Amino acid sequence: MKLPDSFVWHTVNVDLGDRSYDILIGPGVLSEAGKHIESIFGKRDFFLISDSNCYDLLGHDLEAMLNGEGLSVKSIVFPAGEQSKNLKQVEDITRRLVELGADRQSVILALGGGVTGDVAGFVASIYMRGIPFIQIPTTLLAQVDSSVGGKTGVDLPEGKNLVGTFYQPRLVLSDIGVLATLPQKELNNGLAEVIKYGAIWDADFFAFLEKNHEGCKNLEPEVIAYIVKRSCEIKAQVVALDEKEGDLRRILNFGHTIGHAIEASSNFSITHGEAVAIGMVAAGRISMEKGLLAQDDFNRLTNLIKDLGLPHTVPASTSPEDILVKIRHDKKAKGGRVHFVLLEGIGKTVITPEVTDEDVLKSISGSIH
Numbered sequence: 001m002k003l004p005d006s007f008v009w010h011t012v013n014v015d016l017g018d019r020s021y022d023i024l025i026g027p028g029v030l031s032e033a034g035k036h037i038e039s040i041f042g043k044r045d046f047f048l049i050s051d052s053n054c055y056d057l058l059g060h061d062l063e064a065m066l067n068g069e070g071l072s073v074k075s076i077v078f079p080a081g082e083q084s085k086n087l088k089q090v091e092d093i094t095r096r097l098v099e100l101g102a103d104r105q106s107v108i109l110a111l112g113g114g115v116t117g118d119v120a121g122f123v124a125s126i127y128m129r130g131i132p133f134i135q136i137p138t139t140l141l142a143q144v145d146s147s148v149g150g151k152t153g154v155d156l157p158e159g160k161n162l163v164g165t166f167y168q169p170r171l172v173l174s175d176i177g178v179l180a181t182l183p184q185k186e187l188n189n190g191l192a193e194v195i196k197y198g199a200i201w202d203a204d205f206f207a208f209l210e211k212n213h214e215g216c217k218n219l220e221p222e223v224i225a226y227i228v229k230r231s232c233e234i235k236a237q238v239v240a241l242d243e244k245e246g247d248l249r250r251i252l253n254f255g256h257t258i259g260h261a262i263e264a265s266s267n268f269s270i271t272h273g274e275a276v277a278i279g280m281v282a283a284g285r286i287s288m289e290k291g292l293l294a295q296d297d298f299n300r301l302t303n304l305i306k307d308l309g310l311p312h313t314v315p316a317s318t319s320p321e322d323i324l325v326k327i328r329h330d331k332k333a334k335g336g337r338v339h340f341v342l343l344e345g346i347g348k349t350v351i352t353p354e355v356t357d358e359d360v361l362k363s364i365s366g367s368i369h
């Protein structure tokens with residue numbers, strides 16, 4: 001990706017009192033990683049956790065660079081993909097940390113996409129009852145969403161992210177230059193979460209995406225830097241107001257109630273971003289059926305999802321009954337009733353327990369293809 005000389009870095013702060021941290025965004029952030037890591041931790045033992053693709057693409061060189069700068073870095077590599085986001089992988093990684101001599105002063109560097117960040121962050125939160133970690137996100141999805149806010153965890157066969165912790169990183173290093181090697185499908189995945197921020201919080205940002213969908217898909221540096229920055233600002237603002245998802249933070253789950261169920265039900269052949277895109281259309285349709293969302297706004301949501309190369313219909317291979325079963329494990333349930341995040345307009349949400357199985361079936365059956 002060619003970057004203009006005038007390009008500047010962005011810093012977004014996540015304001016959580018004594019657990020506040022910065023997100024550094026820009027091209028070339030990785031080349032200055034050592035300086036930033038050392039300024040927080042000095043010279044300790046660092047353990048870089050990465051999936052096999054990211055280690056080959058970036059981790060090997062990063063490890064060599066940091067060791068060359070006098071930091072002690074050892075790596076732990078696990079197989080790439082959502083199938084690795086499980087308790088067995090957590091056991092393997094923690095046992096490897098013991099074997100490599102990690103102690104309570106050690107620091108974990110999570111290099112990779114959302115899967116790596118969620119697994120490595122979870123490991124950091126439980127290893128010896130908690131050691132610090134840094135997020136180094138390498139997918140668009142991880143840069144705009146998963147590296148920020150401290151949700152860590154793994155999946156169970158029963159559903160997504162059912163075991164985990166809230167555990168904040170000490171720093172996020174988002175080098176937008178590394179996105180150049182991302183396959184289009186992975187880029188699109190991240191764009192689903194970007195659309196989510198516009199839909200739930202910022203109508204102007206939504207309009208920006210409508211205007212710049214080609215720039216997003218073509219990875220235009222100014223457009224990508226802006227959407228990473230704006231997404232992080234919105235997520236940081238929401239997390240600072242409600243870190244542990246007592247109330248407001250639930251809006252970051254727009255599209256996820258049905259999305260997570262579709263993802264798990266497809267045995268992860270449908271990726272997180274794709275499932276969230278389908279889930280946002282379904283939640284938008286429920287909002288419209290309930291008289292909350294105007295048809296025009298629903299059309300804008302669906303069209304943006306299509307324009308950004310994301311699916312909006314449920315694949316015929318998905319079982320609607322299984323989706324209903326999986327939805328019952330949603331973490332937003334209270335007293336056995338799942339709370340849905342719906343839209344009252346672009347940029348405006350409402351959370352309600354008044355969504356029935358029939359509403360869900362109707363919202364997806366119209367779209368099964």
Ligand SMILES: NC(=O)c1ccc[n+]([C@@H]2O[C@H](COP(=O)([O-])OP(=O)(O)OC[C@H]3O[C@@H](n4cnc5c(N)ncnc54)[C@H](O)[C@@H]3O)[C@@H](O)[C@H]2O)c1
Pocket residue numbers: 051052053054057080081082085112113114115116118138139140141142145146147148149150151152160161178179180181182183186189190193272273
């Ligand atoms: N914790 C949170 O707040 C949060 C938020 C959103 C999503 N998530 C989770 O994130 C996960 C999805 O993350 P993801 O979409 O990043 O998937 P991922 O981590 O599986 O990465 C996708 C693929 O891209 C590869 N990859 C990573 N960086 C690359 C690069 N620079 N160039 C080429 N290939 C690269 C990976 O090896 C992998 O094969 C899901 O498990 C989801 O539940 C968590």
Ligand SMILES: O=C(O)C(=O)C[C@@H](O)[C@H](O)[C@H](O)COP(=O)(O)O
Pocket residue numbers: 145149151160161193245249252253256331
């Ligand atoms: O940070 C949050 O809060 C989110 O809900 C962000 C989501 O995009 C993300 O997929 C998250 O992992 C979902 O968490 P869960 O608690 O609903 O499993």
Ligand SMILES: [Zn+2]
Pocket residue numbers: 145193256272276
């Ligand atoms: Zn998500």
